[in-house]
Amino acid sequence: MPENITSENLLNNIMETLAEGVHKQKSGSFFEEEISNPVVCKLNRLFGRQEPVHKVLGGGKSADVLLWRNKKISAGVIGGATALWFIFEWLNYNFLPLVCFGMALGMLGQFLWSKASGFTNRSSSEIPKIQVPEEWFVNIAVTVGREVNRTLRFLQKIACGGNLKEFVLVVSGLVVSAMIGTWCNFLTVIYIGFVAAHTLPVLYEKYEDEVDGFVENLLxxxxxxxxxxxxRVLSKMPTRKYWGKKHE
Known part of the structure; x- marks a missing residue:
């Protein structure tokens, strides 16, 4: 039968444990161990990564954009996303009116072009035709489906893989995302995720040794x-069987 545990003893054990942890953190024992053994920092990459960041992100043009291999294209993507977010969020535009206004302006341009062709003796076939290739929609659908399935496989692998560190990191990220979602609307959450996807990977690639060392020390x-x-505390707490015997 375990010894009698009072609330005062539990509180004292918890306070002693936290005090010892703070003392060790101040003395720099965890950080000194990481600095003294730089090989550990190189091996313990985030999520057990063994490949370069560029290859982990797919290694194609999308990875080049996320890692700012071409600064003009990446800056243009971020600028376009920021402009759309500003239009919808701050100017209170809705998607349908914006599409309708855009189509109306396009039709007005086509109308003026066709009328001007009559005065300049140009044929109507010279009027540029606006058409979106069907392959774009197919590629978008295939890409979205592939990324969704890859995300689901990744979450299932983390949940069933038995790696506690990866599980805690992913669950913490999902909880933080859920908290952000309660503070902002869906469009703002998408914009934050889009900006994070175009800033965090390049920052991590630049400071990956420092980030991996910090995460390793924190975990x-x-x-x-x-x-x-x-x-000191959890193992000494009475079990359900013990409480049943005590009440008897």
Whole structure:
């Protein structure tokens, strides 16, 4: 039968564990261990990554845009997304009116072009025809479906893989995303995710050693605290069977 545990003893154990953790963090033991052994920092990449960031992101043109290989294209993509977000969010435009206004302007341009061709003796066949290739829609659908399936496979792999560090990081990211979603509307969440996708990978690629070392230290510190609290508090708490015997 486990010893009697009072609320005062539990509080004292928790405070002692946290105090020891703070003292170790101030002394720099975790960071000194990481600095003294740089090989560990290189091996323990985020999410167990073994390949370069560019290859992890697909290694194609999309990866070039995300990692700012061509600064003009990447800046244009971010600028276009920012302009759309500003139009819909701050100017209170809706998607349908914007599409209708755009089509009306396009029809007006076509009308003026056709009338001007009569005065300049040009044939109507010279009027540029606006047409979206059907392959674009097929490629967009295939790309979206492939990315959705890859995301689902990744989440299932993290959930069933048994790696606690990866599981905690992914679940924490989903919780943070859910919290952001309660503060902002759906369009703003998409814009934040779009900007993050075009800024975080390039920053991580530039400072990957520092980020991997920080995450490794943070996870090590969390694991250390959890083991101490489990040994001093959680393992000593009465089980359901013990409480049943006590009430009897």
């Amino acid at each position: 090590g510190s969390m694991t250390h605290h959890y083991k101490k609290i489990d040994a």
